[in-house]
Amino acid sequence: MTPGPSRSPAPETRDRILDAAEGLFVEHGFEATSMRMITSSAGANIAAVNYHFGTKDALIQEVFGRRLTELNRQRLAALDRLQAEAKGEPLKPSRIVEAFFGTALELAADTEHGGHTFMRLLGRTYTEPNAFVRKFMAEEYAEVLERFLGALYSALPDVPREEILWRFHFMMGAMSYAIAGTDSLQLFAGSFDDADPQRLMPRLMSFLLGGLRAPLAEFAQGAVQGGDREAA
Amino acid sequence: MTPGPSRSPAPETRDRILDAAEGLFVEHGFEATSMRMITSSAGANIAAVNYHFGTKDALIQEVFGRRLTELNRQRLAALDRLQAEAKGEPLKPSRIVEAFFGTALELAADTEHGGHTFMRLLGRTYTEPNAFVRKFMAEEYAEVLERFLGALYSALPDVPREEILWRFHFMMGAMSYAIAGTDSLQLFAGSFDDADPQRLMPRLMSFLLGGLRAPLAEFAQGAVQGGDREAA
């Protein structure tokens, strides 16, 4: 479809464009980032982006594809490992949460190869209105979500599935803001100084697990705690 | 500055433009929403938006201003009420969280007068890259955040302030996704059916409080629980 080059040569222009686009998208958003901004930031010609990717939408898709496919592969690998070790026993919810969100935070901690930039972009994009992007994200996430939600359903058999689904959704929101916050907490002016990414992981993890294991609201019967008692 | 009409007459065109802009912004984003889309959706002329607001940025600012100022006023009023009732005693964290996030969720539950639309927009906007919007948001939130964070610091004297700040940030992320999710959880295709806004409030509240009261991560000393034991 795209007249792109064959896979192996990897002319560096293509990657420079992807890197520049990633940074500009997170800074200005998709619509506000023009092809000209991208190519001039990448030191490439305006026509190069069309040669390598065809259209702007295809470029956006490739910015996500090159990282998201790998991230979700790692997530599934981590879950596979847990399930292999458990040999049929139900998993601890905390391990499932770590496999999903911890893997993402590790990528976000990589500031040298653009992982951090990408994770900020990903957090923003979950609520992105662009229809093309939404459709693409849904496809990329379908399998991972199914696997992880299934694992949580098994790990917390007493909790209604709707509740787990919602709480997973809440957790994704917290993670998204956690990653964005490393840069954007200037909103909370002054007093904020401790943005050490090393500390972000345990901070977020204890919050997520606290939320996941919170007692269910009054009108629902039963409580979450039965399913997971470790670090209590 | 703006050649707008005097405050009281309230010609309906102005409000129709604001309503149309609110809906289109949440659906397409600021950049992707053109003035022409707004005016044609509002049944107004392209020149009307300039007459009433001057520039597109000023229109955006007014879309937020008319709702956010009122929301934050209600939040502060709720906090004032709590503090007056407590007569100097420290507040329960759960009440503080309710005053901040519950007030927002109530607005989000109003689907008839655009409150729901606005809250979706607000959630998206917290991570909005547009510099103008960011600056405006920071100003609108400054006082509320200072008051609520101060209340939480007093309510949880044993918890490091950085930790409270981060957890408040995480809570905002969860709330943002909670509100967006009422519509956009189609990402989690199929199995998702229970989007009853009546149930969202208790769902989110128990998650938020579970996260806020979670034990602190290992390398930090002390635990959160000492500060708030009610619903345990």
Place this chain on the structure above:
DNA sequence: GTCTATAGACGGATAGAC
């Protein structure tokens, strides 16, 4: 694979009649 030049559409904003 990279460039210049340009087509063709759409953006925000405004002038000036009514």
Place this chain on the structure above:
DNA sequence: GTCTATCCGTCTATAGAC
């Protein structure tokens, strides 16, 4: 207050030389 007509800038995408 509302309209039509228009200025002028920027956008994506492409054609075609090198």
